[in-house]
Amino acid sequence: MAGAALKRLMAEYRQLTLNPPEGIIAGPVNEENFFEWEALIMGPEGTPFEDGVFTAKIVFPSDYPLSPPKMKFVSDMFHPNVYPDGRVCISILHAPGDDPMGYETSAERWSPVQSVEKILLSVVSMLAEPNDESGANVDASKLWRDNREEFNKIAKTLVRKSLNL
Amino acid sequence: MAPNIRIEDLFHRSRFPKGLAIIFLPFYIPLGFVVMVIRIFFAFQLYLVLSLVPKSWLIRRLLLRISGALTGLIVTQEGLDIVHRTDYKMIVSNHISHIDSVAFESLLSCFMNANKNRIPTFLRWILKYDEVKPDDAVPALVFPEGASTSGTSGLLKFSSWPFDTKNEPFVLALITVSRPYFVQIAPSVLGGNWWSDFLWLLFTPYSHFKIRFVQPPKREDELTNEEYSIIVQNFMATKLGISATKFDAKEKIEYAKRYFYERARERRERAAGMRITSNQPHTTVTQANSALDSRLESMATQVKDVLPQVPITVIRKNIKTTKCIDTTISNILEGKVSYTPELPGQKTQEKPEPKSNPSTSKVAANTFGRDSTERHLSFQERKKAFIEAARQRYIAKHNLNVM
Numbered sequence: 305m306a307g308a309a310l311k312r313l314m315a316e317y318r319q320l321t322l323n324p325p326e327g328i329i330a331g332p333v334n335e336e337n338f339f340e341w342e343a344l345i346m347g348p349e350g351t352p353f354e355d356g357v358f359t360a361k362i363v364f365p366s367d368y369p370l371s372p373p374k375m376k377f378v379s380d381m382f383h384p385n386v387y388p389d390g391r392v393c394i395s396i397l398h399a400p401g402d403d404p405m406g407y408e409t410s411a412e413r414w415s416p417v418q419s420v421e422k423i424l425l426s427v428v429s430m431l432a433e434p435n436d437e438s439g440a441n442v443d444a445s446k447l448w449r450d451n452r453e454e455f456n457k458i459a460k461t462l463v464r465k466s467l468n469l
Numbered sequence: 470m471a472p473n474i475r476i477e478d479l480f481h482r483s484r485f486p487k488g489l490a491i492i493f494l495p496f497y498i499p500l501g502f503v504v505m506v507i508r509i510f511f512a513f514q515l516y517l518v519l520s521l522v523p524k525s526w527l528i529r530r531l532l533l534r535i536s537g538a539l540t541g542l543i544v545t546q547e548g549l550d551i552v553h554r555t556d557y558k559m560i561v562s563n564h565i566s567h568i569d570s571v572a573f574e575s576l577l578s579c580f581m582n583a584n585k586n587r588i589p590t591f592l593r594w595i596l597k598y599d600e601v602k603p604d605d606a607v608p609a610l611v612f613p614e615g616a617s618t619s620g621t622s623g624l625l626k627f628s629s630w631p632f633d634t635k636n637e638p639f640v641l642a643l644i645t646v647s648r649p650y651f652v653q654i655a656p657s658v659l660g661g662n663w664w665s666d667f668l669w670l671l672f673t674p675y676s677h678f679k680i681r682f683v684q685p686p687k688r689e690d691e692l693t694n695e696e697y698s699i700i701v702q703n704f705m706a707t708k709l710g711i712s713a714t715k716f717d718a719k720e721k722i723e724y725a726k727r728y729f730y731e732r733a734r735e736r737r738e739r740a741a742g743m744r745i746t747s748n749q750p751h752t753t754v755t756q757a758n759s760a761l762d763s764r765l766e767s768m769a770t771q772v773k774d775v776l777p778q779v780p781i782t783v784i785r786k787n788i789k790t791t792k793c794i795d796t797t798i799s800n801i802l803e804g805k806v807s808y809t810p811e812l813p814g815q816k817t818q819e820k821p822e823p824k825s826n827p828s829t830s831k832v833a834a835n836t837f838g839r840d841s842t843e844r845h846l847s848f849q850e851r852k853k854a855f856i857e858a859a860r861q862r863y864i865a866k867h868n869l870n871v872m
Binding site for chain 2: 342
């Protein structure tokens, strides 16, 4: 099955290389291990994360695409749906039946029809619109709800940090 | 870390042995049932007695050990004196089956946190875990793997929560289970439940649980709980002579789900295949054809699993000529097979165009290199350009003077 996973990942890599979506770059960290990818995600315009470039690691299971990959921000991130250690908590990364929060419908879950591109697009829209129902980072959720100004300030510093400014 | 261990290698899927050992089993089965029935009555009475004896009494453990031995559970230990020397707060062990906690209880008094572990009520009652109060000096028994394995090939990834400094000092316990060669029944199987573990224990002539207690590796000061958990996992794996894997308990659940789903599907397909063949008992050619068809069909579904956007009819047609899953996948990916993707709506609508400047935030390559170093270089360059563009834009927007 690992052979099939490899081929599928290669196809997705090709697709993302030749026709990348807005504000996203992704590919294997090094080609010796095709199951570990790096992605650069640009904070979408009009959001607190505007213009920041955030790095994330994506690790694929050997039975990809049957099981979803795991994604973790390497850059510092302060966001309601990102755990303090960087793990991303969005429904597309969870297989149906495995529902840590108990509110996701299976339509938004992982299935082989999804792809790296769709995951990354979901992350971009997660950056734009945090889901404060699933509090992976409680502090961030609270600040996002109660003190948007402070949240935006923290996001700004993260953006600068991500750009080495 | 052995990367070549697959998740399916970690568990037994059947209680019964493979290979030569299965030859002896049929001879034992009648005797096994008799033994089991006798033991059920016997064990029932002993457990009743046990439930009357308070947890702290030494005689309880003696009774448990005797009754264990009579029901086929032989527990031996190495290094228990280590545990008696210090007041450990926690015993960290690998997990083989539901019988592990009983084996431990017959050696020393310990408890399991009911919130963090799913313990069958019956076991909790027999082992009197509920009797333990938080301030008692009773060590907690922890299985950081979070699920059982066969214990013969690899350890699951450890959870990091037990390895907090507040749980120190702790001691490691290494369990190995052996059963007589002529009745090689697996102690636990994928998807098995606790009472089946016990019934098979009663069926088997004896099960030898060997528990070795060892001191954990020293913790360096700056290690996080997670880093330390990996060190402990590797340490235990080396001591057990198996490998430490990156699979965790959740992945075991997923694997089990997939495994049982596949098996159910196979059974359905086989039933369907038999119906077809029974309808045409005389034409062997059609029989062979339908067998071939169902094989091709299952291959086609596997390709479809990997490439869901490709219509099944296209896959079927190609797999009929190639008769190979890998070749068909390559053919489709390399564009040798043309097709119109299914769910066309998704492909075009899925890109919400954020109102950013496309010339700077989109770094597409003109070619996808055939050679891996070429691709890698292109990837590195595009990353650099991407970050640089974002930087310039930010600087321009905020009128920064950084040079």
